[in-house]
Amino acid sequence: MKILSIESSCDETSVAIVEGRNVLSNIISTQIAEHKIYGGVVPEIASRRHTEAISAVCDEAVKEAGITYGDVDAVAVTFAPGLIGALLVGVNFAKGLALSLGVPLIPVHHLRSHIAANYIAHPDLKPPFLCLLVSGGNTVIAEVTDYTKFKILGSTRDDAAGECFDKTARCMGLEYPGGVTLDKIATKSDFNKYPLPVPKAQGEYDFSFSGLKTAVINTVHNAAQKGNEIDIPVLSATVRERVCDMLIDKTLKAAENLGYKKIAVAGGVSANSELRERFSLECEKRGYSLYYPPLKYCGDNAAMVGAQAIFEFEDGNIADSSLNATATLPIDYR
Secondary structure, three states: EEEEEEEOOEEEEEEEEEEEEEEEEEEEOOOOOHHHHHHHHHHHHHHHHHHHHHHHHHHHHHHHHHHHHHHHEEEEEEEOOOOHHHHHHHHHHHHHHHHHHOOEEEEEEEEHHHHHHHHHHOOOOOOEEEEEEEOOOOOOEEEEEEEEEEEEEEEEEEOOOOHHHHHHHHHOOOOOOOOHHHHHHHOOOOOOOOOOOOOOOOOOOOEEEHHHHHHHHHHHHHHHHHHHOOOOHHHHHHHHHHHHHHHHHHHHHHHHHHHEEEEEEEEEOOOOOOOHHHHHHHHHHHHHHHHHOOHHOOOOOOHHHHHHHHHHHOOOOEEEEOOOOOOOOOOOOO
């Protein structure tokens, strides 16, 4: 079954052709250069650029896959969560395309598709398993009980981990996208030099990153007021270690308490170098299997949407022309 999948939840316009777990094409048009001017994604600009790019990106994906539109068996699209204007571009294009081709329309949840990025790279990965979903907008620990069935164990009470990285990086004057730049320049952490807090959350598996973000911002502002220089590589490493501490500790605690020996990491922050290295070591010590996507599938892309779409289709999750975009929606929606 060849699925044409569309992703437009934030600032990447992407279309892919996916057959099972085999990616025939995956075209991404990025807006990073334009949003870099503003230090972050401007929703209105993102929506306009999606509108301008999506048709050409779609044509390129079909061409690269070596097929015609007549070979497409279904159209899948990210419909939630994300920037509402950006989502609407993809959803409306997908509805029109599915109607014109006379094929089913498959709505796909953005976080579910991030998990499915692991299915592309790891054919042996099958539910049930535990997953840490960590990105600029979401930080969730979930049980993946089946391909379309999820149970949220914990989530962030305020900022997402990726948001914490991005905003602290911006405060330090690092280039957008901040989380990526912070990871690249980070050297060695020093909690004596920068005694950052460990924010607490009420739930056993919940997270809180706003206090850490505020502490970094205050550290930078206080140094500026006193005319002192901040050691940016060291502070970056210290922030990174603190965030990774929380992500790894909570996930391993959930795995131990619930008896999971398979753990997946998904979302944009799954590309973080320290998170990958330390998580791998900790899982190896415990005899756990750890899965994370290749770097090219960590960020937003349509291939992961297509990988999840086949399971949604098999579960009867088919939409009609009334499908609408939704800015917020938990991964365990039914």
